[in-house]
Amino acid sequence: MKKILKHNKLIVIIISLITLFFLFQLPKIEINNDIEVFLPDTHPTKISNNQLDDIFGESDSIVTALKFKKGDIFTPANLETISKLSSELENLKDVDEVTSLTGVDYIKGSAEGMVVEDLVEDLPQTEAEGRKVKNKVLSWDLYSDNLYAKDFKSTQVLISLNDGLTNADKEKAYYQIKDVTNNYKNNNTEIHLAGATAVNVLMGSSMVEDIKYLIPFIIAVLILVLYLFFKRALAVVLILMTVLVSSIWAIGLMAFLGINLTLVSTVIPVLLIAVGSAYGIHILSHYYDYLNEYQGEITVAEQQNLVIKTVNKMGKAVFLAALTTVAGFGSLASSEIVPIKSFGIFTAFGIAAAFIVALFLIPSLLIIIANYKDDFKTKNTDTPEFESVLEKLHSFYSKRRISIIIIAVLILSGSLLGFEDIVVDTPLIEMFKEDTQIRQADNFINENFAGTNIMRVMIEGKESGDLNNPEILKDMDGLQKHLLTNFKEVGKASSITDYIKRMNQVMNYPEEEIESASDQTAAGTEQLSKSEAASSSFYADESQATSSSFYQADENQESEMSSSSFYSDSESEKDTEGSSFYQGESESETESSSEREILKGPDKQKNISEYQFIQLLNSAFARADRKDIDARELIDLLEKEMNYKAAAYYEIPADLDKYGAASQQNLQNLISQYLLLYSGSVDDLINDQLEPDKGQMLLQLNDPSNLVAKKVRAEIYDYTSDFPEKYNLTVAGNATMALEANNLIVSSQEKSIMISFLIVFLIVALSFRSVIAGFYGIIPLAFALIINFGLMGHLGIKLDVGTAMVASIAIGIGVDYTIHFLHSYHQERLKEDDLYLVTQRTLTSTGKAIIFNAISVAAGFLVLLFSNFYPLIYLGFLIAVTMFTSSVASLTILPLLLNMFKPKFISKEY
Known part of the structure; x- marks a missing residue:
């Protein structure tokens, strides 16, 4: 080291140039907290989700929920507000589509068969016209829980962004949307913004806020603690410089390599400031201990010799401490969770940088500073009070070995009991505090609508048109009903089946009802007579239904036309050839299909x-599949029983007898014709407008928990196990990717802990050339980790993407205390056989630095208690606890075991 430190100025120049290089890289860093960044590119779920994005487009949207305090959403004034807001949002550059009450398709029946029109063609001017819109909305359950809430006071405007936008584009679009919606907030209108994109953007903003305020806070805490310990401004500056340089190197390298900054990597600068100070603390602590031996002044040469002496004595211990810490954090590189993997790699790099700066830059600067002084005055920085406390501590526990062992066993037993209560869950939205706008918005939508957590299910056939098969469509519809019935957390299940059922309904409208609708249209404003109104009182005021033009025919259209004309009419050769859905079938099959009669309505x-x-x-009621039905469900069953407005046909046409079809192929052709007639877009549900072989089902979960997603996905696989073999199932979406990231936490945690312990064991064992030494090296760490996980279970702290790092961080930092103690104890043991004195001297020298380092690290991490995110708050708290437990274990349990069992490795000279 003496030869190296002769080039002290060159060392300073090289480190300064490297720091400047990485400093200029910092502006390039990008923030990305999208759930897909948590999974590696090779993960099957991520691949599947990307595949669904390519086929159906991205499913994520920004959800705008509006709640009106005056009137319901169908009043003219409120519908006008929804319309104006939707129009403004549609004009934004990065917005692809806006779905709202005033901008959505509506399928209705008429004398012509089927008509696709806007749900709201003209904004209503009166309350009566608003009620007509309401009647139309309620006639199709596709709109429920998305476009209207149960109290009819709230609605949603769903905003889909253009595909392929960068994170910067999404952020810009979000704030543009927010600016537009803010203009509509008033005494009558309450607005909430939520969705995956909103979560990602706001998480990034809160991260920047964390960095902006927490970094200066932790630096201030570190300065205060360092000054209280060293009582020297120079020591504070040198250690502070060490941690700042290491932080710049780590984050600068991330920016240089194009690695995104995530919530997890926000911790890197905080951690390096707190942990990176350890190496400088140990070196300067011993340096000033040597310096305190001199009284008054020492020469420059003597001071330089002290620097060399300190580095030579502490170099090995600091190197081993840094190596094991790098190994501890490096073990996180084995994690399959990408942000944790990146965190481990770049933190390890930052720790290595802190070690280099502490071992080379600090001594070089001490020598350079000494060279510019004519004399070097010492300043006594002894802390006799502190050393006295350590001596009393040693005296206390050295006489109570059995008691300490019993207490340790009881603490470990109590901690182990908490293991069974640990919950593994990583919902991104729950990382925000309850009082944040995004958390409140998400809660509002989950409570009033279908939910913001999206799970995607793709059913894929082998050939074009396979998804028109009525049997698979019926199975898909059955899956939707099953999930909605058995999981209250499934707020909505949507697929192409909703459109097929609606089209089947309107195409099978009872003939007498069509004729009645045609007559109503021809009569214009003619009203039902009082006797007619009275006789239809059980049928939801039929006068309103007809007056709403729900099934109006064109005035020029002959009243005889009905939906039955879409089936072969045995009386008309021309109709059979021109409009039959069963073209290409044999004559007998065509005749068979013509015998079908549409059920009569009430x-x-x-x-x-x-x-x-x-x-x-x-x-x-006999039609119900369970007893606990509500009023709305009973009304639906009544409508089906009486075929009110063809309610009995709101189904997938799969019954050959009911539809007068000779084969399933007939019905498949029928479904193909439905899709041909539909003029709207269903690209987000099927891959081809006419002959699809892939279909997507969108499940909206009103609970962000991954435990819920796990149950729902398991039920999907179980239910679809009986699907025809020719169809494949894929489950993806944000909910599924979050679930997979959640599943990786446990396996990654176990793997990183085992790797950390193994590396620490090997390093300590090789350093002392003893396998037994390796076991002694991991005992304090094991003690601290058991307490950590027990505490998590007892306090209900979830094991998530943030707290999953505690173990590796605790091992990486805590091992420093063990190594420094073993190293110092070994040196004292070579000089003295009296174990009491050996332990006392070790405690008053290295023990002092260990406690101070533990306090500074704990204080640094406690700053995270002021973070915007719960995972970082819990991370800061748990790290502070592990610093306490691991340092105490190193200063009590470790010397206790060394003195009781007297291992040979500790008294050998190497």
Whole structure:
């Protein structure tokens, strides 16, 4: 080292140039907290999600929820607000599509068959016209829990962004959307913004805020603690310089390599400031101990010799401490969770940088500073009070070995009991505090609508048109109903089946109802007579239904036309050839299909008795698949029982007899014709408008927990195990990727802990040339980790992407205390056989530096208690606890075991 430190000025220049290089890289750093960055590119779920993005487009959207305090969402004034907001949002550059009450397709039946129009063609001017819009909305459950809440006070505007946007583009689009929506906030309108994109953007903003405030805070804490210990401004400056240089190197390298900054990597500068100070502390602590032996002044040469002496004595211990710390953090590189992997790699690099600066830059600067002084005055920085406390501590526990062992066993036993209560869960939204706008927005939407957590299910056939098969569509519809029935957390399940069922319904509207609708249209404003209104009181005020033009025919259209014309009419050769859905079938099959008759709807003229009404209710209830149905469900069953507005046909056409089809191919052709007739876009649900072989089901979960997603996904796989073999199933989406990241936490945690312990064991064992030494090296760490995980279980702290790093950080930092103690104890043991004195001297020298280092690291991490994110708050708290437990274990349990068992390695000279 003496030869190296002769080139002290060159060392300073080289380190300064490297620091400047990395400093200029910092502006290039990008923030990205999208859930997909948590998974490696080779992960099957990430590959599947990218595949679904390519086929159906990206499913993530920014959700704008509006709540009106005056009137419901169907009043003219509120509908006008929704319309204006939707129009403004559509005009934004990066917005691809806006879905709202005033901008969504509506499928209705008419004398012509099927008509696709805007749900709101003209904004209503009166309350009555608003109620007509409401009637239309309620006629199709596709809109429920997305475009209206149960209290009709709230609605959503779903904003899809253009595909392929960068994170910077998404951030810009989010704030543009926020600016637009803010203009609509008033005494009547409450607005919430949520969705995966909003979470990602706001997490980035909060990260910047954390860095902006926490870094200066931790630096101030470090300066205060360092000054209280050293009582020298120079020591504070030198150690502070060490941690700042190491932080610049680590983050600068990330920027240079194009690695995104995530919530996890936000901790890197905080950690390096807190931990990187250790090496400078140990070197300067021993340097000033030597310096305190002189009284008054020493020569420059003597001072330089002290620097060399300090480095020679502490070099090995600091090197081993840095090596094991690098190994501890480097073990995180084995994690499959990408942000944790990056955190481990670049933190290890930063620790190595801190070691280099402490071992080379600090001594070089001490020598350079001494060269510019004519004399070098010493300043006594002894801390006799502190040393006295350590001596008393040693005296206390050296006489109570058995008691300490019993206490340690009890603490470990209590901690182990907490293991079974540890919950592994990583919902991104729950990383925010409850009082943040995004958390409140997400809660509002989950409570009032279908939910913001998206799971995607793709059903894939082998050939073009396979998804038109009524059997697979019926299975898909069954899956949707099953999930909605069995999981309250599944707020909505949507797929192409919703459109097929609606089209089947309107194409099978009872003929007499179509004729009635045509007559109503021809009559213009003609109203039902009082007797007609009275006789139809059980049928939801039919006068309103007809007056809403729900099934109006064109005035020039002949009233005889009905949906039955879409099936082969045996009386008309021309109709059979021109409009049959069963073209290409044999003549007998065509004749068979023509025998079908559409079920009649309710008779408007018929009065029924109370007894018949009870019978009707019982018949409708018999259709239910469970007993605990609500009023809305009972009404739906009544409508199906009576085929009110073809409610009995709101289904996938799969029954050959009911639809007068000779084969399943007939019905598959029918479904193909439905898709041909539909003029709207369903690109987000099927891969081809006419002959799809891939279909997507979107599940909206109103609970962000990965434990819920796990149960739902397992049920999907279980239910679809009976699907035809020719169809493959893929489950993806943000909910699934978060679940996979959650699953990786446990395996990554176990792997990194084992690797950390193994590396620490090997380094200590090789250093002391003893396998037994390796076991002594990991005992304090094991003690600290058991307490850490037990505490998590007892306090209900979840094992998430933040707290998953505690173990490796604790090992990486805590091993320093063990190595420094073993190294100092070994040196004292070579000089003295009296174990009491050996332990006392070790405690008053190295023990002092260990406690001070533990306090400074703990204080640094406690700054994270002021973070915007719960994982970082818990990380800071748990690291502070492990610093306490690992340092105490190193200063009590470790010497206790060394003195009791007297291992040979500790008294050998190497």
